[in-house]
Amino acid sequence: MPHKPEDVLKELRKNQYAPVYFLQGDEPYFIDQISDFIENNALQEHERSFNQVILYGKDITIKDLLSQARRFPMMAERQVVIVKEAQSLAGLNNKEAVEPLIHYLKQVVPTTILVFNFKGKNLDKRLALYKAMDAHGIIVEAKKMYDNQLPAWVKNYVRTLKCSINDESSFLLTEHIGNDLDRLTNEIDKIRTNFNGPFEITPDLIEQYVGISKEYNVFEFQKALASRNVLKANKIAQYFAANPKDHPLIPIIAILFGFFSKLLIASRQKDQSEAGLARVLKLPPFVVREYKQALHQYPIRQLMSCIHTLHQADLQSKGVDAGQKDERAILTELVYNILH
Secondary structure: OOEOHHHHHHHHHOOOOOOEEEEEEOOHHHHHHHHHHHHHHOOOHHHHHHHEEEEEHHHOOHHHHHHHHOOOOOOOOOEEEEEEOHHHOOOOOOHHHHHHHHHHHHOOOOOEEEEEEEEOEOOOOOOHHHHHHHHHOEEEEEOOOOHHHHHHHHHHHHHHOOOEEOHHHHHHHHHHHOOOHHHHHHHHHHHHOOOOOOOEEOHHHHHHHOOOOOOOOHHHHHHHHHOOOHHHHHHHHHHHHHOOOOOOHHHHHHHHHHHHHHHHHHHOOOOOOHHHHHHHHOOOHHHHHHHHHHHHHOOHHHHHHHHHHHHHHHHHHOOOOOOOOOHHHHHHHHHHHHHO
16 A cells, blocks of 8 residues: 655654655655655765665666665665666566566565655556565655645645744745645745744745745735726736736636636535635635635626636637737736626
């Protein structure tokens, strides 16, 4: 059974290492986190030159890999062999070619830590190799996080840095950056390097060090539309149109489509309490308040119309029935149709 990345990291921090790790999945952040921890901590610095080997799947064969794995450490308790880009290792899906690796898994060299970085996909569970990995090693499945999980994950990551971040700031970061944990952590670390000791990440700091305007961002744009604030919505739309590289139209439409779709779902719920809507929409309570206010502004018929308008704008942004309209014209018309 696959292990969770956080559970494996807990064991590693206790200096408890398994002989084989197969790190797979479509979230490279967790794969790199575990692999880098082993690379940086399993051996002392003076032991690494003789006992740590980094291989690349596209450059080696299974035979090359096993010859390294079967070596004994020199003047150390163990050696580390890390196979990066293991998804490019030839023969993993070939029954005959993979047989020696399966044999190794059944009789591992206990002084070797063998790590596979298998990014972007998962090994077929029906294969004999998967079954052998599962029985004799540690399989980690690194899954992409859902969008609604990101703000809480950001708060937890910031907490590990002995700092804090409020709900609005974490939501601002994740709404702007999206489901990219590497970039999220890089931007947070960029802020962190400018301070000594604990501090709170605020919208002002995000604007200063990440470049996300606390006034001109999709989050504020959505709030302006939700409250039917015509002046503010048009002001932000003009800012977006003047800075298309930083605010491309298609992601903006996608976020607004998600917002109005959730509003439609919320409008059909019997339980209209904040807790009830937060549970159904999978959103933090402070965001749900905005949704409840928007429900007073947009009856069901208008919500359906907004969703239709967003669908048309999405097609136009991709060149369908756009005529001579550029992104500025599409966005201006979209705002007008939603608000009126």
